[in-house]
Amino acid sequence: MRIAFAAVLLLVLPACGREAGPTDSGMLAFAPSGEYVVTAVTVDGADHALVEGSEARLSFDDGKLGITAGCNHLFGDYSLAGDRLTAGAIGGTEMGCPEPLMAQDTWLAKLFSGDVTIGRDPLTLTAGDTVLTLTPRADVHPDTTLLGTAWALDGLIEGDSVSSIPAGPPVVLTLSKRSASVTGLCNGFGADVTLTGDEITWTPGMRTLIACADPARQQLDTTVSGILAGATSYTIEEATLTLTNGKQGLTFRAS
Structure with missing residues (x-):
């Protein structure tokens, strides 16, 4: 079986507010970089559980945002100013999944339809009454050692x-x-x-x-x-x- 690497683009959600652009690093106290696992979620102060067996991840790479929540790979541009992150329109792959996972994709992407506030120690993203706690992927799922592994x-x-x-x-x-x-x-x-x-x-x-x-x-x-x-x-x-x-x-x- 041969699988193409190219993704099928699907417009998911438009972004509200200003258009995302390059990061002004001079205005930033801290800029997330790399891949993170969402290790805790609260909504209006109460714990929010992800779909059983699923995991949500976010990646930040020079103004490019990546989102996975158990179904499709979502992506878009983002800009940073101070402790504020603003995403552009979110697109992604178009793959059918069980309804709870598709709904979780939509829920997570929608959090980036407005401004998101970045917090530190631990790293958090706050969108309205929702707070995501992020942990570096390598801390949650370390890379396997090259030598001695089968x-x-x-x-x-x-x-x-x-x-x-x-x-x-x-x-x-x-x-x-x-x-x-x-x-x-x-x-x-x-x-x-x-x-x-x-x-x-x-x-x-x-x-x-x-x-x-x-x-x-x-x-x-x-x-x-x-x-x-x-x-x-x-x-x-x-x-x-x-x-x-x-x-x-x-x-x-x-x-």
């Missing part, structure tokens, strides 16, 4: 799209400071590795040349071994490891 392959990146891997044995990558191994391919894979910042340089060892019975798994073997050669960049976000080599890449989940 990373299960779950996606193949080609340009701007990602595809699932063919059925068969799980393909698992494990790294140490100087070496790496991959199990689950038709042929064994091992390599010496050098870690430098966010880059891994791979020097693969000798491999067997056993043909796979399934052509799709043969192609997987070729693709994985081709990407894990030379220099790759890597990122880890929570339990997801992404390796990229040019326009190709691999995604793994900690297992």
Whole structure:
């Protein structure tokens, strides 16, 4: 299955007040940056529970606001002045979800239809009688450690799209400071590795040349071994490891 990265835009809510623009950092005592988890909500002073099993997140990146509340990914521009945050029109992906989650999306986005006040220690956003307490995502869901983790392959990146891997044995990558191994391919894979910042340089060892019975798994073997050669960049976000080599890449989940 191949999934395009591009989002489908859907206008959700217009913003009231002035249009969002660049941040005037000189007027700010504090500016939120990065991704946060909503760890508490009060409405008119009373605790407000999110939909069971869901989690709300907000991200702030150089005037770009991201919102997730269990269904769609919502986004828009925002500006900051003093302790006030003003968002522009909120758009997002258009995906059908259970009604409670869709309603929660709308509720959270609507909070940004007017001015929002930023508080500190802890970080809070106040919109009318609603107060959101935010905690840095890395404090709530720390990134998995690269070394010593069993990373299960779950996606193949080609340009701007990602595809699932063919059925068969799980393909698992494990790294140490100087070496790496991959199990689950038709042929064994091992390599010496050098870690430098966010880059891994791979020097693969000798491999067997056993043909796979399934052509799709043969192609997987070729693709994985081709990407894990030379220099790759890597990122880890929570339990997801992404390796990229040019326009190709691999995604793994900690297992």
